[in-house]
Amino acid sequence: MNITKKDFEQAEQFRSSAQYSRAVELYKKALRGYRRKSDITGMLNCFLSIADTLRARGDFVEAKTYYSEGLKAADALDDRVAEADALVGTGLCLRALGEWKQALLYINKARRIYRSLHDRAGDAFSLWAGAGAFRIKGDIEKALKTFQLAAAEFRSIRDKSGLTYSYCGLGGCSRINGNFRDSEKYYVKANRNFADLNDRFGLAYSFCGIGNAKRMTGDYKGAMRFFGRAESLYKKIGDMVSYAYTLWGMGTACKMTGDLQMAEKKFKLAEVFFRKTGDPRGKIYCMLGYGELNCLRDKPVRAKRTLSDSLKLADRYGFRVEKSYAKKLIRGLELGKGFPFNLP
Numbered sequence: 001m002n003i004t005k006k007d008f009e010q011a012e013q014f015r016s017s018a019q020y021s022r023a024v025e026l027y028k029k030a031l032r033g034y035r036r037k038s039d040i041t042g043m044l045n046c047f048l049s050i051a052d053t054l055r056a057r058g059d060f061v062e063a064k065t066y067y068s069e070g071l072k073a074a075d076a077l078d079d080r081v082a083e084a085d086a087l088v089g090t091g092l093c094l095r096a097l098g099e100w101k102q103a104l105l106y107i108n109k110a111r112r113i114y115r116s117l118h119d120r121a122g123d124a125f126s127l128w129a130g131a132g133a134f135r136i137k138g139d140i141e142k143a144l145k146t147f148q149l150a151a152a153e154f155r156s157i158r159d160k161s162g163l164t165y166s167y168c169g170l171g172g173c174s175r176i177n178g179n180f181r182d183s184e185k186y187y188v189k190a191n192r193n194f195a196d197l198n199d200r201f202g203l204a205y206s207f208c209g210i211g212n213a214k215r216m217t218g219d220y221k222g223a224m225r226f227f228g229r230a231e232s233l234y235k236k237i238g239d240m241v242s243y244a245y246t247l248w249g250m251g252t253a254c255k256m257t258g259d260l261q262m263a264e265k266k267f268k269l270a271e272v273f274f275r276k277t278g279d280p281r282g283k284i285y286c287m288l289g290y291g292e293l294n295c296l297r298d299k300p301v302r303a304k305r306t307l308s309d310s311l312k313l314a315d316r317y318g319f320r321v322e323k324s325y326a327k328k329l330i331r332g333l334e335l336g337k338g339f340p341f342n343l344p
Contacts, residue, residue, distance in 0.1 A: 004033030004042065011049065018200040018237045020057040024050060044073035044082055051089050056201065058241035058277040060093040067093065084113035084122055088129050095129070096241065098280040098317045100136045107133060124153035124162055131169055135176075136281065138320025144173045164193040164202060171209045175216060175344045176321060184213035201242075204233035208246045211253075216344055220253045227253070241282065244273035248285050255340050260293055267293075284310050284322045288343065291329055295339050303333055 011026035027050045034042030051066035067090045074082035091106035107130045114122030131146035147169040154162035171186030187209035194202035211226035227250045234243035251266030267289040274282030287310035294303035311326035325343050332338035 002033075004030050004037070007033065008042075008046065008049075015049070015053050018056075018233075020053050020238050023053050027053065040073055040076055044070060044077060044079065047073055048082065048085055048089070051086070055089060055093055055096075057238045058096075058273070058279075060096045060241075061278060064090055064093045080113055080117060081119065081122065084110040084117075084119075084126075087113070088122075088126050091133070092129055095133045095136055097278050098136065098319070100133045100318070103133045103136075104130060120153065120157050121159060121162070124150050124157065124159065127153060128162065128166055128169065131166075135169070135173060137318060138322070138324075140173050140176050140321070144170065144177070147173060160193060161197055161199065161202075164190045164197070164199075165205075167193070168202075168205055168209055171206075171213070175209075175212060178344070180213050180216040183216075184210060187213060200233055201237060201239065204230045204237065204239070204242065204246075207233070208242065208249060211246070212249050212344070215249060215253050215256070216342060220257050223253045224250060240273045241277045241279055244270040244277070244279070244282055245285075247273070248282070248289065251289055252343065255289065255292060255296075256342055260296060263289065264293055280313060280317055281319060281322060284314050284319065284326070285343075287313070288322075288325055288329060291333075292340055295329075295333055300333060304330070307333065 007026045007030040011023045011030060014020075014023035014026065027046050031043060031046035031050065034046060047066050047070035051063045051070060054063035054066065067086045070086040070089075071083060074080075074086055087106045087110035091103040091110065094100070094103035094106065107126055111123060111126035111130070114126055127146055127150035131143050131150055134143035134146060147166050151163055151166035151170065154166055167186045167190040171183045171190065174180075174186060175183040187206045191203065191206035191210065194206055207226045207230035211223045211230060214220075214226060215223035227246055230246045231243065231250070234246060247266045247270035251263045251270065254260075254263035254266060267286045271283065271286040274286060287306055291303045291307035291310065294300070294306060307326055307330050311323060311330065314323040314326055329341060332341065
C-alpha cells in the first residue's frame with residue numbers, strides 16, 4: 001500500500017472514532033501526497049473529508065474553504081455526487097454560521113442533483129440538512145415536518161445513522177414547541193441507537209438533548225448529570241460548538257437553581273467557543289443569559305442594554321425563536337416578574 005493511501009485510510013479510522021484533530025492532520029498529509037501526484041480524485045476525496053471533519057468539530061469557516069476546493073475538483077471530474085456533497089456541506093456550514101437563507105440555497109441545489117441521480121441517501125441527507133436550516137430560521141413547524149420526511153426516507157433505505165440524527169432533530173424541535181416529554185423520548189431513542197452504532201459524537205449529542213429535556217421539566221440534577229456526560233465526550237472529541245451549547249445548558253440549569261456565579265462561569269466559557277466558531281445564535285443565548293443574571297442581581301439598566309443588544313442581533317439574522325426569547329425577557333424586565341426564565 002502506498003504511503004498516501006495509508007495516510008488517508010488511517011485518517012478515516014481516526015474520524016470514525018471521533019478523533020477529529022488527528023484525522024484532519026492525516027487527511028491533510030494525504031492531500032499533499034495526492035497533490036504531488038496530480039491525482040484529482042484523491043484530492044477530491046481529501047477535500048471533502050477534511051471539510052466534513054472540520055465541520056464536525058466546529059471549524060465552519062475553514063471547512064467552507066475545503067468544500068469550495070472540493071466543488072472545483074468535482075467540476076473537473078464531472079462528479080455530480082461529489083458536487084452535491086460539497087454543496088450540502090457548504091450549506092451546513094452556512095447554517096451553523098447563522099446564514100440560513102444562503103444555506104437553504106446550497107442545500108436545495110444539492111437536493112436537486114441527488115434527486116436527478118435517484119440518490120435516495122443523498123436526498124434524505126439534504127432533507128435533514130434543510131430541516132436544520134428551518135430550525136435555525138425559527139420555522140419550527142416546517143423543521144418538524146422536514147425532519148419527519150427525512151426520518152421516513154432514512155427508515156425506508158434502512159439508514160440507521162441518518163434516522164437517529166433525525167430523531168435528534170425531532171427532539172430539539174419538540175422541546176422548542178414545549179413538548180418536553182416527547183423531546184426526551186426522541187433523544188433517549190437516539191441515544192440507544194448511537195450506542196449500538198458506537199457513534200461517540202451522536203452519544204454526546206443525545207446526552208445533551210436528554211439534559212435539556214430534563215432541564216425543561218425541572219429535573220436539574222438529572223439535567224446536570226446528562227450534560228456532564230455530553231461535556232466529557234465533546235471535550236475528548238474536540239467539537240467546540242456542541243460543547244459550547246452544552247455549557248449554555250449547564251449554565252441555565254445553574255441559574256434556575258440559584259447558583260448565579262456558576263451560571264455566569266458556564267456562560268462565559270460557552271461564549272468563548274461561540275465567538276471562536278462564529279456562531280451568532282450561541283452568542284445570542286449567552287447574551288440572554290447575561291441579561292437574566294443582571295436582572296436577578298438587581299442591575300436593570302445593564303440587563304436592558306444586554307437584552308436589547310441580543311434582540312438586535314437576533315433580528316439582524318432573522319432568528320425568529322431567539323428574537324421571541326429576547327422580547328419575552330425584555331417584557332419580563334419591564335413588568336418586574338417572571339425571572340428566572342427557563343428558555344428551551
